Amino acid sequence: MKETIEQVTEQAHDAAIATRVQVDEAREALKRRMRRARRQGGATIVEYALLVGLIAVAAITAIIALGEGVSELFQDIADEIPEVDTPS
Template identity: 50%
Template structure:
């Protein structure tokens, strides 16, 4: 025969979030947004010249077949 023990688990109501916790969450979101913005800026700086050159080449090719050749 096995001994079975029933353990009582007390469930407590979660405490309402304090203002400081909400403020901390806001700071975390702000840091996340700042990090994403920094990555975007670095990507644009790294790829900017290549993208510009690609558009310039496209413009030249379209200009060859078009009446107006201004880009």
């Protein structure tokens, strides 16, 4: 009987150690995933900032390049519209 108790105690101890190892491995895997997610999130923010900057530069360039032509076009259209006399 004494051997059986010692065997069960040893098996329980081994199971506890195995469980502790699994918990430690799971904790390390979670830490790796969190680090990877942080790095990817940071890269995404930088990418979005670059994209917004490029869109702003493109919009400003288009407005400068087309602004005068569009203004002249609207002025020509306005000149072609007949004036309407409004009754007083």
